[in-house]
Each structure stands twice: as C-alpha cells, then as structure tokens.
Amino acid sequence: MRTAAGELSALLSAAPSAAFDVARSREDFPILRRTVHGKPLVYLDNAATSQKPQRVLDCEARYYTELNANIHRGVHSLSEQATDAYEAARDTVQRFINAARREEIVFVRGTTEAINLVATSFGQRFRPGDEILITEMEHHSNIVPWQLLCERSGAVLRVAPMDDAGELILDKFERQLNARTRLVAVTHLSNALGTINAVKHVIDRAHAIGAAVLIDGAQAVPHIRIDVQALDCDFYAFSSHKLYGPTGVGVLYGKAVRLAAMPPYQGGGEMIRQVTFAKTTYNDLPYKFEAGTPNIAGVIGLGAAIDYVSELGLDAVAAHEHELLAYATEQARTVSGLRLIGTAEHKASILSFVLDGVHPHDVGTILDDEGVAVRTGHHCAMPVMEHFRIPATVRASFALYNTRAEVDALFRAVRRAQEVFADA
Amino acid sequence: MPDLRDLYQEVILDHNRRPRNFGRLAGANCSAEGFNALCGDRLTLYLKLVDGVIEDARFEGTGCAISTASASLMTEALKGKTEAQVQSLFEGFHALLTAGDSADPAVSLGKLEVLSGVREFPVRVKCATLAWHTLQAALQNETKPVTTE
Numbered sequence: 041m042r043t044a045a046g047e048l049s050a051l052l053s054a055a056p057s058a059a060f061d062v063a064r065s066r067e068d069f070p071i072l073r074r075t076v077h078g079k080p081l082v083y084l085d086n087a088a089t090s091q092k093p094q095r096v097l098d099c100e101a102r103y104y105t106e107l108n109a110n111i112h113r114g115v116h117s118l119s120e121q122a123t124d125a126y127e128a129a130r131d132t133v134q135r136f137i138n139a140a141r142r143e144e145i146v147f148v149r150g151t152t153e154a155i156n157l158v159a160t161s162f163g164q165r166f167r168p169g170d171e172i173l174i175t176e177m178e179h180h181s182n183i184v185p186w187q188l189l190c191e192r193s194g195a196v197l198r199v200a201p202m203d204d205a206g207e208l209i210l211d212k213f214e215r216q217l218n219a220r221t222r223l224v225a226v227t228h229l230s231n232a233l234g235t236i237n238a239v240k241h242v243i244d245r246a247h248a249i250g251a252a253v254l255i256d257g258a259q260a261v262p263h264i265r266i267d268v269q270a271l272d273c274d275f276y277a278f279s280s281h282k283l284y285g286p287t288g289v290g291v292l293y294g295k296a297v298r299l300a301a302m303p304p305y306q307g308g309g310e311m312i313r314q315v316t317f318a319k320t321t322y323n324d325l326p327y328k329f330e331a332g333t334p335n336i337a338g339v340i341g342l343g344a345a346i347d348y349v350s351e352l353g354l355d356a357v358a359a360h361e362h363e364l365l366a367y368a369t370e371q372a373r374t375v376s377g378l379r380l381i382g383t384a385e386h387k388a389s390i391l392s393f394v395l396d397g398v399h400p401h402d403v404g405t406i407l408d409d410e411g412v413a414v415r416t417g418h419h420c421a422m423p424v425m426e427h428f429r430i431p432a433t434v435r436a437s438f439a440l441y442n443t444r445a446e447v448d449a450l451f452r453a454v455r456r457a458q459e460v461f462a463d464a
Numbered sequence: 465m466p467d468l469r470d471l472y473q474e475v476i477l478d479h480n481r482r483p484r485n486f487g488r489l490a491g492a493n494c495s496a497e498g499f500n501a502l503c504g505d506r507l508t509l510y511l512k513l514v515d516g517v518i519e520d521a522r523f524e525g526t527g528c529a530i531s532t533a534s535a536s537l538m539t540e541a542l543k544g545k546t547e548a549q550v551q552s553l554f555e556g557f558h559a560l561l562t563a564g565d566s567a568d569p570a571v572s573l574g575k576l577e578v579l580s581g582v583r584e585f586p587v588r589v590k591c592a593t594l595a596w597h598t599l600q601a602a603l604q605n606e607t608k609p610v611t612t613e
Contacts, residue, residue: 077466397481401503401528402472405585409468418504431504431526460472461529463481 060356066441068093068348079411082446087231087259087390087437088415089281092345096285099344103337110333112310126336129343130326136346137276138267139293143325146292146299147339151258152181154277154292155225157329158254159185161302162223162275168194171220173251175213175237176202176427177230180420182256186225195222202427206233206382214245221251228260232421232433233382234365234390236264243273252298258282262439263361263388265354274298280338284439285345289338292329299325306331349440357440361389364438368447375454381433392419392433395454398461400432406460407434410453412446470581471588472529479533484540489522498525498598498610500590505531509598511542518542518550523595530579530588535595537576547603554596561589 066072069091074081083091103125109118111126134142148154166172172186176199190197198221200213208226217224224246229236243253254275257266261278268276275298280289294302304311304322308331313321322328349357368391372378377396395403404416415435418425425431436450489495489510498507507525511518521539526532542550556571560580582592601610 399503399528399532401505401588401591402530405471405588406468409466417502425504431506460468461477461480 060352060360060440062360062441062443065352066443068095069441070094070097072441076411076413077409082410082412082449084436084438084442084446084450085413085415086262086439086442087282087419087435089287090262090284090439091441092284092286092341093348095348096341096344100286100337100341103340111336112327122336125340125343126334129339132343132346133291136266136350137261137291137293138269140269141296144268144293144296144299146294146326146329147334148290148292148329149288149335150279150281150290151256151277152185152290154275154290155181155254155256156185157292157305158223158275158277158294159189161305161329162252162298163189163193163195164303166193166195166222169220170195170222171198171218172196173198173200173213173216173221173224173246175200175208175226177206177208177233177235177421177424178225178227179231179256179258180422181258182225182227182254183423196220199423202235204428205384206230206235206424207384208235208237208242210238210241213242217245217249217251219249221246221249223252223254225254225256227256227258229257229263229388229390230382230421230424231259231390232419232424232435233384233392234387234437235382235384236260236386236388238386239273240271243271247272259390260388262349263358265358268293280342280345283342283345284348285342286335286338288335289342291342296325299329304331305329308332352440358388360440361438361442364442364444364447365389365391367444368436368438368450371447371451375451375458377458378454381428381430389438390435391437392435394430394433395458398457400434402461403434403454403457406457407450407453410449410456412450412453414450466584467581471585473578473581475537475575475578476529476533479536480529483523483532483536485522485536487522487524489520491520492522494602494605496598496602496610498594498601500527500531500594502587503528503531503591505591505594507531507535507595507598509535509539509595509602511599511602513547517544517546519544527594528591530582530591531594534579534592537579538595538599541574541576542599550599550603554600557596558593561592 071091107122109122111123130142130145133145198216202208228239246253252274255273257276257278262283274295276293281287311323311328311331313323379394381392400416417432492510494511494513505527507523509523512520521542523535579592582588597610
C-alpha cells in the first residue's frame with residue numbers, strides 16, 4: 041500500500057518542478073559543460089559565487105565592443121548610450137526589489153562595500169554609548185564594519201544570540217533593543233547555516249524603539265523575492281555575483297530620507313555639484329554616493345542577470361531549490377557520522393555539515409577529486425563555528441541549475457571520503 | 465592528474481588517526497602557536513631544548529589530516545636534532561613540497577617523504593607546512609601566533 045507521503049515523493053521525483061525546466065536552464069551556463077579531474081563539474085559552491093549565464097557574459101562583452109564610454113559626462117553618442125544602459129540597470133534593480141524610487145538604488149562594489157558605506161556615512165553621527173545590535177550568525181562583513189565604527193565613535197556593539205538549530209532567539213533579541221539602539225544589522229539568510237531570519241519581525245521591533253535597520257541580503261537575493269517597501273527596512277545590501285551577475289558590483293538600497301540625510305562616503309568625480317576651494321556642494325541621490333567611474337559593464341551585466349532570473353521566475357527557482365535542499369537534507373540524514381550544522385525550520389539553499397573523523401578540508405579535497413565543488417572552512421562566520429564548537433564545516437549550496445543527480449554525486453563523494461578515512 | 469592515494473597515504477592516515485607526541489609537554493622551555501585561517505587549523509608546539517639540541521617535542525590542537533599528520537611526523541623527526549640540523553630538514557621538506565625534483569638529495573627526510581603527494585595539491589601545501597612554520601617561530605621565540613595564510 042502506498043502512503044500519501046510516498047505518493048507525494050514519487051510525484052516530486054517524477055516531476056521535481058513542473059514550472060521550471062532545470063535541464064534547459066543548464067544550457068544557459070557554458071561553464072557547466074566543463075569537467076574537473078575528468079569528471080563533470082558539480083558546482084555546489086553557489087553561496088560563495090554563482091555561475092554566469094551566457095546572456096550576462098554577452099552583455100558585458102557587448103558593452104565593451106559596442107558602447108564603451110564613460111557615463112554621465114560625455115555629449116557624444118557612445119557616452120549617451122552607455123549612460124542609458126547603466127541607468128536602465130538602476131531601473132531594473134528598483135523593480136526587482138520594489139524600491140519606491142530609483143534614487144534609492146546606489147551601485148557599489150558589493151555587499152561588503154554597501155555595509156561599509158552605511159557604517160561610515162550613517163554611522164558618522166554615532167556617539168559614545170550608542171548601540172548597534174547584530175546577531176551571532178552574521179558574516180564577518182556584517183561584524184567588522186560595526187566594530188570599526190565602534191572604535192571610531194565609542195558606540196557599543198551588542199550581539200543577539202542564536203540557538204543550537206541556528207535560529208535567532210527572538211525574545212533575547214528584543215530584550216537587547218533599547219533607547220540607545222541606533223542601528224540593527226541582520227542577515228536575511230545566514231551564509232554558514234542557511235537560516236532565513238524573520239526580518240520583517242526584526243524590522244518592526246527595531247522601528248518601534250526608533251532604530252534604523254540594515255538587512256544583509258547577500259545570500260537571500262538569489263533565493264527569496266525581496267520587497268523593500270513591504271519589509272520597510274532602512275537599508276538592504278546585496279551583491280551581483282551571487283545573483284548570476286558579474287563580480288565587483290553590488291547594490292545598497294537606502295530609503296531616500298535616510299540617504300539624503302547622510303554625508304558622502306567617498307569624495308571624487310560624479311558625486312559633486314560644484315567644487316571650489318572654498319566649498320563643495322554635493323550631487324543629488326544616488327550620485328552623491330557614486331564617486332568615481334563605476335563598474336559600468338558590471339552594472340549593465342547585473343541588469344541582464346536580474347532580467348534572466350526574473351524571466352525564469354524567482355518563485356519557480358526558489359521552489360526548485362527548496363525541493364533540492366529537502367532532498368539533500370533527507371540524503372544527509374541517512375549518512376552515519378554526518379552532523380548537520382544549521383537545522384532551522386526556515387532555511388534556503390545551504391546545507392552545512394561535518395563528518396565524524398574527517399576534517400572538512402579533507403572532505404573538500406576528496407569531493408573535488410570527484411568533480412564536486414563545495415566550500416570548506418569557517419565561511420567568514422567564525423562566531424558561528426565557535427557556537428557549534430567546530431573549526432569548520434563542509435557547505436554545499438544550491439542554485440537554479442543544480443539537479444537531484446548532482447545531490448546524489450555529492451553524497452557518493454561524501455561516502456568516498458568516509459571510506460578513505462575509515463579505520464583500517 | 466593528481467591521485468588522491470598519493471595524498472592520503474596509509475602512513476598519513478595513521479598519523480592523523482593516532483597522532484604521535486600529542487598533548488602538552490611538561491618541562492617545555494620553548495613553544496609557539498600556529499594558525500591556518502583558511503581551514504581553521506590551530507596547533508601549539510612545545511619543545512624542550514637542551515644545549516641547542518631538541519630533547520623532546522610535542523603538539524596539541526585541531527587540524528585536517530595533512531596538518532595533523534605533518535605535525536605528528538615532524539615531532540618524531542625533531543628529537544635529538546640540533547637547531548642547524550632542523551633548519552636543513554625544514555629546507556629539504558619545503559623543497560619536497562614545492563619544488564619536487566630539485567630537492568636537495570643530501571638531506572635525508574626519512575618518513576617525512578610520505579608527504580610528497582601534497583605537491584600535487586598546491587592549496588594543501590600550507591596545511592603540511594603549518595607545523596614547520598610554528599617550529600620556526602618557537603625557535604625564534606616569537607610570541608605572536610604564526611599563520612600560513
């Protein structure tokens with residue numbers, strides 16, 4: 041007799057995502073055709089950086105072959121066309137995260153620079169005793185800029201703890217909020233654990249006591265539909281390169297009212313209105329925060345990446361990835377001596393684990409020998425490793441082009457690692 | 465194509481499973497800490513130096529198989545050696561991991577040669593050399609932890 045659950049799983053394996061054609065999407069990514077150590081590449085290091093579809097590669101090449109010119113200042117045709125393409129990407133980003141205004145989209149080098157911009161500029165008026173509240177599961181990029189700000193300003197960094205499943209302990213978080221809290225900075229999706237945080241709740245509570253909120257969306261943006269107006273966050277930071285776009289480009293979304301009140305981050309060309317040796321006045325948003333010639337090709341490439349993902353449908357992609365993560369988690373639970381790190385109820389795309397008797401670094405080398413690319417190490421989240429009292433984990437992370445067959449390849453390689461290290 | 469069996473030789477797996485000279489050394493007069501930020505390997509090396517000769521060596525810490533086995537094999541190799549002998553051993557070992565054929569044949573590396581497979585895995589060389597860099601720091605009385613990053 042077949043159970044309802046059995047029928048469901050048979051259905052899922054027969055048609056994993058009716059709305060989303062994985063095999064077809066794989067054809068869009070030329071790198072997936074290559075081999076590693078004579079074996080087909082199984083790329084499961086997407087949380088570090090995703091692969092790029094041909095369309096993004098073509099878009100960057102087209103900029104350099106047909107449009108290359110500096111933006112905003114030229115009167116010649118190339119400059120005008122390059123400016124149009126660059127600014128069109130800003131509109132694309134605005135629609136993608138549903139920002140109210142295009143001036144709220146600031147192009148930066150990546151999530152790290154976006155957070156540093158806020159720490160430097162928004163943090164400039166922080167005073168001794170002001171508090172910044174983060175969580176125990178933050179990436180170093182959402183820890184160190186705040187530590188530097190505390191050193192400069194005398195502000196105090198507070199850390200809200202997580203539990204052993206890797207979930208933020210909300211009541212402890214709320215108890216740390218107080219009248220001195222100026223800013224709350226929280227990851228939307230933990231890069232080391234895969235936990236999806238209840239950011240809407242966090243934002244509402246922080247606003248209730250008058251604190252601003254920055255969300256680190258580096259991991260979330262490729263997997264979760266973002267609506268910054270619905271979230272009501274003050275700042276949202278993310279990178280292009282984890283979203284199938286080029287490296288070296290990222291976005292800082294900031295509410296116009298916040299950005300307008302903030303001093304410039306870097307001085308230079310483009311960010312000014314008028315310069316004299318006596319006094320300089322600054323440009324309007326967002327240009328006030330875009331000093332110097334930006335990564336024009338990268339920004340245009342990010343626009344192409346967003347168009348690509350939007351056409352596939354982020355919800356369909358997310359459903360496919362969710363199914364893969366569930367399948368991988370189920371497989372992981374059948375491996376004796378494997379311990380999952382990060383078992384939050386709400387997770388996306390990341391499977392972090394350790395194996396008894398085999399160091400993650402050795403697992404990584406053996407997996408690579410099988411063509412399977414994973415990340416091993418502390419994932420720039422050393423406090424998370426400290427919490428679980430481990431030096432490192434093996435992290436497999438999924439993207440839209442990954443398949444169940446690749447999950448099977450991962451676990452075949454994991455078993456091989458266990459065989460190599462089995463007691464003689 | 466690099467072969468995993470060259471990297472994870474039985475001697476290495478054995479020293480990883482049962483590291484020799486593991487734990488604190490009572491009476492140590494020289495020690496240093498090593499850290500490899502890439503994989504989170506940490507080790508503390510203890511030496512007992514008497515008249516320029518390493519009388520005893522032990523280590524503790526956590527690390528991957530390559531760094532653990534390398535530390536274990538190193539502590540075995542050090543005992544009874546003068547600082548000058550240790551220096552030429554380190555140079556020979558380093559050449560074995562990075563240069564291969566140009567290694568000085570005058571230096572006998574003995575059991576340390578089982579780590580020669582690391583040569584084919586360049587990102588793992590720093591795992592194998594962590595213990596040795598820590599040794600250098602210990603002999604130079606460095607107080608700051610060394611890192612192979």
